[in-house]
Amino acid sequence: MENYEIVVIGGGPAGLAAAISAKKSGMRKVLILERDRELGGILNQCIHNGFGLHTFKEELTGPEYAERFIRMAQEAEVEYRLNTMVMDISGDKKITALNKEEGLLEIQAEAVILAMGCRERSRGALNIPGYRPAGIFSAGTAQRLVNMEGYLPGREVVILGSGDIGLIMARRMTLEGANVKVVAELMPYSGGLKRNIVQCLDDFGIPLKLSHTVVDIKGKERVEGVTLAQVDEKGKPIPGTEEEYRCDTLLLSVGLIPENELSREMGVKLNPVTSGPQVSESLETSVDGVFACGNVLHVHDLVDFVSEEAEAAGRHAAEYIKAKREDRREPEAGSAQEQIPLETGEGVRYTVPSFVRPEYMEDSLKVRFRVGKVYRNCYVNVRFDEEQVIHKKRLYAAPGEMEELTLKKEQLAEFPQLKKITISMEEA
Amino acid sequence: MYDVVIIGAGVTSTACARELSRYQAKICVLEKEEDLCCGTSKANSAIVHAGYDAREGSLKAKLNVRGNEMMEKLAQELDFPFKRNGSLVICLHEEDFPRLKELYDRGIKNGVRDLRILDGEQVKEIEPNISDQVYAALYAPTAGIVCPFGMNIAFGENAAANGVEFYFDTEVNGIIRTEEGWEISTSRGTFQTRWIINGAGVYADRIHNMVSGKNLHITARRGEYCLLDHSAGDHVSHTVFALPGKYGKGILVAPTVHGNLLLGPTAIDTENKEGTCTTREGLDQVLEKAGMNVKNLPMRQVITSFAGLRAHEDGDDFIIGEPEDAPGFLDCAGIESPGLTAAPAIGEMAAGILKEKMGLKEKADFISERKGILDPKTLDKDAYRKLIKEQPAYGNIICRCEKITEGEILDAIHRPLGAKSLDGIKRRTRAGMGRCQSGFCAPRTMEILARELQVDMADITKSGGHSGIIEGVNKDSL
Amino acid sequence: MEKRYLTCIGCPMGCALTVNLSGQEVVSVEGNTCKKGKIYGEQEVISPVRTVTTTVAVEGGKLPAVSVKTRADIPKEKIFDCVRALKGIRISAPVRMGQTILFNVAETGVDIIATKTVDAR
Secondary structure, X not given: OEEEEEEEEOOOHHHHHHHHHHHHOOOOOEEEEOOOOOOOHHHHHOOOEEEOOOOOOOOEEHHHHHHHHHXXXXXXXXXXXXXXXXXXXXXXXXXXXXXXXXXXXXXXXXXXXXXXXXXXXXXXXXXXOEOOOEOEEEHHHHHHHHHHHOEEOOOEEEEEOOOHHHHXXXXXXXXXXXXXXXXXXXXXXXXXXXXXXXXXXXXXXXXXXXXXXEEEEXXXXXXXXXXXXXXXXOOOEOOOOOEEEEOOEEEEOOOEEEOOHHHHHOXXXXXXXXXXXXOOOOOEOOOOOEEEOHHHOOOOOOHHHHHXXXXXXXXXXXXXXXXXXXXXXXXXXXXXXXXXXXXXXXXEEEEEOOEEOHHHOOOEEEEEEEEOOOEEEEEEEEEEOOEEXXXXXXXXXXXXXXXXXXXXXXXXXXXOOOOOEEEEEEEO | OEEEEEEOOOHHHHHHHHHHOOEOOOEEEEOOOOOOOOOHHHOOOOEEOOOOOOOOOOHHHHHHHHHHHHHHHHHHHHOOOEEOOOEEEEEOOHHHHHHHHXXXXXXXXXXXXXXXXXXXXXXXXXOOOEOXXXXXXXXXXXXXXXXXXXXXXXXXXHHHHOOOEEEOXXXXXXXXXXXXXXXXXXOOEEEEEEEEEEOOHHHHHHHHHHHOOOOOOEEEEEEEEEEEOHHHOOOOOOEEEEOOEOOEOOOEEEEOOOOOEEEEXXXXXXXXXXXXXXXXXXXXXXXXXXXXXXXXXXXXXXXXXXXXEEEEEOOOXXXXXXXXXXXXXXXXXXXXXXXXXXXXXXXHHHHHHHHHHHOOOEOOOOOOOOOOOOOHHHOOHHHHHHHHHHOHHHHOEEEOOOOEEHHHHHHHHHOOOOOOOHHHHHHHHOXXXXXXXXXXXXXXXXXXXXXXXXXXXXXXXXXXXOOEOOOEEOOOOO | OEEEEEEOOOOOOOOEEEEEEEOOEEEEEEOOOOHHHHHHHHHHHHOOEEXXXXXXXXXXXXXXXXXEEEOOOXXXXXXXXXXXXXXXXXXXXXXXXXXXXXXXXXXXXXXXEEOOOEOEO
């Protein structure tokens, strides 16, 4: 059995930033367990630029952003094991992992940071009917093949889903010689950045069909075509609007799901909206000493915010260990009276964190949330019990853009009997 | 010159091959697809039926009950996953009870053991997620679930170990009578044989009609399914059937031997024998009807959907025997539900007929056992450590969702009748069958296949034929 | 007067811009909410530029390809000339992040550099 202060599960952007931050907060033994053959996670296949504007004040590609964090981790002497799959984490933070060289590893951690990232929704989750031939890829799988291995998965391409990955892959496939015929989007708006719509679709004359979905896939061995149809407000295909596209490839970019199987198995409570853990102001899950950050907690749009959140998780995990050593932490730290829930009001789908314990709060707390629809000219409202404490104007808010606001510790101090904090949207 | 040529490599054919391989005979299997288990055998309910469904006295009834009895020993000998989880036929309304009783009576006549009728409370006790409206249920403790790929592949591998030859990508185009038996022309040359077994699934009519004037007609009856993630796998512990009634046969809800939850099938007749597509209406129907007998189904956990084709013969029974006008030709046709359950019994029956007609003699060196692919998760920690030390590939997880190691994938490729494609790997190891549906592992599995089979990445297919995955390299068309 | 219609990429609002042109001169930008929109509208109409990111094949590396980018923006109409110029290039491992892969791609004056380190096998 090996012993570490902090074990970070996953060596992508969240895991790297959390580990570096834990080291900087005074931890000596911090270990990252990474299942892939290199650190950096999904950034390694995101070779487009646009990363790092917040963190480094310059525009980097995914691998460049990753490499900077990998260097920082090495400088901070973070330990890591590659090609190592975590099989199980027990409630008392004993980790069982597997690799070729060392076999079955058992590691005891004082604190664990979950940073496993997310996976793509598959065709099955959408129940797209039709045949099941070769040539149907999730956008991420195609991205890995094209960007890391140099293989072209198809020549005549239809893409379902206009989130950023779908848009980015439309451009990547085009630049490598494929003919991207159309990008279809189930919703009446794209979840992707405007910049990506302009530079990934408009630049190459690729049409974007909003309120459309795939209703049939043809081809027994390899994809031979797909049928798109327009959908009504409920997302149901409208008969008579079908259009056939001949193609050999269908890319699916239809959503990301936090990878919380390990968390669930160890008893971490999940939020049904995000499919990520319910966390406190310290990003601590319902299991004592287990923290979460990045896409395993909730799916982010910008890696810069992942790094920022993970940095906080690393700091909080270190603080947890220090407090325990100094006997500062009361055993009943998470008892119900001290937890003030963050509730979602009108127009808000979820918040991270899910609750706040004022005595553990730093001077200010960033609350991240997503809205349920597109707003133009609106207000973000925060109520402490029934009293409105924040009423902030926004020109624009959309489900594809994570929102954030800051709560001040001094603000909370003025409400000693506070029972709940409610965040809501209001049309102006 | 073969003694027996078996057409098809599905579960029926390989069961026949395995049983016949007990005897001194030169046998081969011809399969039009690239692998075992590519047709009806790979897309069905994976149920070992108790035997109360089929008409008394029918072959279906007889072979169902016999196949069910054989399953335990076979699963042990041939090392494939099988579990006797019991089944419930749910009766929601008192007025339907006579039809439940009818099933019970038929089961008793068919020789099904331990059948019982439970009242609503008893049902809820053993299966808490059954609909609150349940009135009664027919409980069949002898029913089970099986891995259909596992059983089919086990039969095939064991037959191969006993000398049966397998020819894949070999489609039968014609059969003519010769002095000594038959000449079969295929996409890969001709085969001379004394006897033919027709186990061609939905194509069994086409093969039959090549030799006999007493025509068969098989309809492909499509069944669509939805498969749910492991996290939903213990929603029910028994296989839950709807009582066949005014809304048709109903949709079953069943755990699988690998811990998933399976919903389906629909029943739509199609003239397209390759028509394994799912449809919007079909999938909607599965999701809607599955909820009639089981409550709170976590539909968000659907990870994939698929369709299989049942080989439905007009006479509504299995056809096992020689057509009057084609001696030396043995049909195993019309093998639809409970065909998977009955497969071992069909194999036994077919081999019995040929033994008698051909005067076959038993081999002294028949190998009755076969070891499946080692799942290291079943080992204790010390044994697992030792295994990785000897074979480090067992420490390398390739499929994250199902936690499948490179060691298992290598075994799948290099064992007799080994996997050549992504689907071949998937059916043997479950790599790619989990919640991400091969999103993460497909590129890595392709890499292993290319390396081990010493072929280019561009030659790796999903399922043989023209199902290549890579179309080229970056910029090759610019 | 010629009109060009654009979507501003400055922020998520995505304002619909109308750029009024007189010959090669921008007369006015309409539809923008902020100053960023005006600057973008003018730039995008007169001389649109892009960063190109793509891959180049690697010989003897741990990975068969390395990701690359134009060190600076290049004119938008040169995007395909740029990727075509990289067709057929095979670079030997090891490749270091920042290493120049091709000088002055497609006569743009801009170099192509590696954005990832690929070690030798």
